Amino acid sequence: xxxxxxxxxxxxxxxxxxxxxxxxxxxxxxxxxxxxxxxxxxxxxxxxxxxxxxxxxxxxxxxxxxxxxxxxxxxxxxxxxxxxxxxxxxxxxxxxxxxxxxxxxxxxxxxxxxxxxxxxxxxxxxxxxxxxxxxxxxxxxxxxxxxxxxxxxxxxxxxxxxxxxxxxxxxxxxxxxxxxxxxxxxxxxxxxxxxxxx
Ligand code: HEC
Ligand code: HEC
Ligand code: HEC
Ligand code: HEC
Ligand code: HEC
Numbered sequence: 001x002x003x004x005x006x007x008x009x010x011x012x013x014x015x016x017x018x019x020x021x022x023x024x025x026x027x028x029x030x031x032x033x034x035x036x037x038x039x040x041x042x043x044x045x046x047x048x049x050x051x052x053x054x055x056x057x058x059x060x061x062x063x064x065x066x067x068x069x070x071x072x073x074x075x076x077x078x079x080x081x082x083x084x085x086x087x088x089x090x091x092x093x094x095x096x097x098x099x100x101x102x103x104x105x106x107x108x109x110x111x112x113x114x115x116x117x118x119x120x121x122x123x124x125x126x127x128x129x130x131x132x133x134x135x136x137x138x139x140x141x142x143x144x145x146x147x148x149x150x151x152x153x154x155x156x157x158x159x160x161x162x163x164x165x166x167x168x169x170x171x172x173x174x175x176x177x178x179x180x181x182x183x184x185x186x187x188x189x190x191x192x193x194x195x196x197x198x
Contacts, residue, residue, distance in 0.1 A: 041157040
């Protein structure tokens, strides 16, 4: 019914159409995927660990568990021996007197010597230089970047980790607690590119 040439044109058009659809969709997904630097990202975790219980109700210091946060670039997540300092003795039970599901999971990992693979919540692009200790020593509070962790039953990302987020704070006029205030500077922190792209 159609000439050969016409058929070929249809094939070419279809191929181009499909290819651009696939490329376009993958690009869209890559840009819009919620795990990519967006606020509110809340991955599931292997053990239901509650910051509200531990950092809120029990008021355990952040640094007790995130012990490297003042010392270097990474805050680090504690290993199970830190948890077992308490949970060797404290093992909450449900109304039937059985250990709760969360406790069972924790103890099973501990006795099997299986490390817990927590899913990362905050993740800055690898080509960006970020250092916790610089911020902690400058007196920036955890809540300024992680929100009200003490109220979080399930950890979530408080702010989108985009360049504009870093820059918005760095360009703010210094707070009295900032080292930049004492130095009489007009912004909280440097904004030259090489500060974060080394
Ligand atoms: C009893 C130990 C403990 C205490 C105390 C604690 N944390 Fe955590 N924190 C953890 C564990 C375990 C994880 C990993 C599981 C999760 O994300 O819920 C975590 C995860 C986090 C994360 C997300 C890490 C990521 O992947 O991006 C942030 C941010 C955080 N904690 C901040 C805080 C702050 C701020 C405080 C104090 C207000 C605090 N934590 C107190 C144990 C603790
Ligand atoms: C300083 C002591 C302490 C440390 C350290 C600690 N916990 Fe707890 N945790 C408690 C106490 C006390 C409770 C019980 C709170 C309650 O029932 O009100 C609790 C409750 C829990 C529960 C809830 C049990 C349930 O289902 O009701 C889980 C799960 C848990 N902790 C996991 C962890 C993990 C994982 C770590 C290490 C990252 C950790 N804990 C570190 C003291 C601690
Ligand atoms: C200036 C903002 C800022 C402050 C202040 C800050 N954090 Fe973070 N935090 C981040 C960013 C950004 C990441 C992601 C880092 C990455 O991907 O390398 C992160 C990641 C983390 C992680 C995951 C492990 C890691 O190092 O990647 C934990 C745990 C954490 N922060 C805890 C804390 C605690 C506890 C405090 C306060 C003592 C704190 N943070 C203060 C911005 C901040
Ligand atoms: C809530 C405010 C705030 C946010 C958000 C923030 N910073 Fe900062 N940053 C500061 C302050 C305050 C200093 C300390 C400056 C000083 O020591 O005088 C600082 C210092 C730094 C330094 C050291 C600069 C130097 O060379 O002296 C780097 C690098 C840096 N921040 C990177 C980042 C990156 C990357 C992000 C985003 C992922 C970020 N910061 C988000 C407040 C912030
Ligand atoms: C305070 C820290 C900071 C400073 C200063 C900074 N950047 Fe960035 N930059 C970031 C972060 C964080 C990202 C990652 C953004 C993401 O993952 O969406 C980024 C990403 C980028 C990208 C990749 C494209 C994008 O937006 O994701 C380019 C290009 C870039 N920066 C250029 C620059 C240039 C040019 C300067 C100087 C004018 C500069 N940056 C200064 C933190 C910074």
